[in-house]
Amino acid sequence: MPSEDAQQADPLFLRDLNLAQPRLGAEVIYATDDFFAPKERLIEPTKPIFIDGKYDDHGKWMDGWETRRRREGDFDRCVLRLGQPTVVRGVDIDTAHFNGNHPEAASIDACDAAEPPDSDSAWWQLVPRMPLSGNCHHAVEILEERPCSLLRLTIFPDGGVARLRVFGEVVCDWASRDPSEVVDLASVSNGGRALLCSDEHFGSRHNLLMPGRGVDMGDGWETRRRRGPGHDWVIVRLGHPGLVERIEIDTAHFKGNYPDRCSVQAASIAAEEDVDFARESGSWPELLGVEKLEADSEHAFEEDVRAAGIVSHVRLNVFPDGGISRLRVFGRVAPAP
Numbered sequence: 001m002p003s004e005d006a007q008q009a010d011p012l013f014l015r016d017l018n019l020a021q022p023r024l025g026a027e028v029i030y031a032t033d034d035f036f037a038p039k040e041r042l043i044e045p046t047k048p049i050f051i052d053g054k055y056d057d058h059g060k061w062m063d064g065w066e067t068r069r070r071r072e073g074d075f076d077r078c079v080l081r082l083g084q085p086t087v088v089r090g091v092d093i094d095t096a097h098f099n100g101n102h103p104e105a106a107s108i109d110a111c112d113a114a115e116p117p118d119s120d121s122a123w124w125q126l127v128p129r130m131p132l133s134g135n136c137h138h139a140v141e142i143l144e145e146r147p148c149s150l151l152r153l154t155i156f157p158d159g160g161v162a163r164l165r166v167f168g169e170v171v172c173d174w175a176s177r178d179p180s181e182v183v184d185l186a187s188v189s190n191g192g193r194a195l196l197c198s199d200e201h202f203g204s205r206h207n208l209l210m211p212g213r214g215v216d217m218g219d220g221w222e223t224r225r226r227r228g229p230g231h232d233w234v235i236v237r238l239g240h241p242g243l244v245e246r247i248e249i250d251t252a253h254f255k256g257n258y259p260d261r262c263s264v265q266a267a268s269i270a271a272e273e274d275v276d277f278a279r280e281s282g283s284w285p286e287l288l289g290v291e292k293l294e295a296d297s298e299h300a301f302e303e304d305v306r307a308a309g310i311v312s313h314v315r316l317n318v319f320p321d322g323g324i325s326r327l328r329v330f331g332r333v334a335p336a337p
Contacts, residue, residue, distance in 0.1 A: 106127075172239055
């Protein structure tokens with residue numbers, strides 16, 4: 001069973017981006033019951049908290065989704081709509097602070113439906129019925145390759161779940177999009193993924209690719225203070241290989257801890273290639289040379305972006321360390337060979 005901090009625990013998919021977040025378009029659209037705690041809290045991006053002695057009109061305030069006690073048998077369930085079609089690689093059913101009022105078991109089904117589900121919707125099983133423990137993470141790896149847009153969490157028979165986290169890959173229908181359109185190829189919404197980085201002590205690398213500007217200093221990628229030689233870096237796989245035209249780097253909210261300089265390297269790597277990114281990316285060609293950064297500012301680079309042909313991965317270097325709120329890599333999708 002994973003430790004209390006799921007982001008540091010095995011399996012490895014728990015270190016990826018949780019796609020069940022409202023700012024990525026996820027929404028809990030239905031629940032059989034949420035008498036004690038509303039269904040919307042199930043996908044709050046923050047870590048669940050417990051406030052001793054806090055009550056509301058329905059009873060003890062709990063940070064999650066909680067149903068009333070069932071007396072007639074049956075079970076409770078809720079339906080989550082993801083922001084975009086997703087291939088789910090793993091889930092974490094978190095019962096943090098629910099102990100004695102947690103469900104006995106749970107299962108998860110999936111569906112690929114553009115509209116709200118009805119009796120004719122075709123659901124398939126992602127997670128078979130499994131026992132749950134109180135105040136605990138339940139991480140399950142999933143090998144299903146079918147994209148889905150809806151998830152159905154069933155709890156047996158009733159109780160509370162603090163969070164449902166969903167890890168996977170956004171699936172974009174690039175064939176239906178205008179190939180001349182300039183898009184942010186690195187955006188999570190377009191399938192971009194921050195694969196790895198040198199350090200993320202204060203802020204997750206995944207924040208770099210999120211929509212909108214950062215809301216505060218915690219909503220960015222930030223490394224610890226570097227006391228030795230070298231510099232920090234992060235590697236991003238673009239949502240689709242493309243021809244890069246513009247790069248934007250935002251240091252929003254980073255004022256005394258922004259990097260002094262940055263650069264961007266790039267490569268074109270086939271999906272089937274086995275690459276040691278940490279070792280090999282340092283020799284990739286430069287897409288953007290070393291540029292000076294300012295505090296709490298948006299930096300747009302267009303004329304300085306070098307012709308690099310088709311790019312599938314980029315490496316953002318920061319010198320020597322510090323925090324970046326967002327990275328945008330604008331370009332046109334590469335035509336099919």
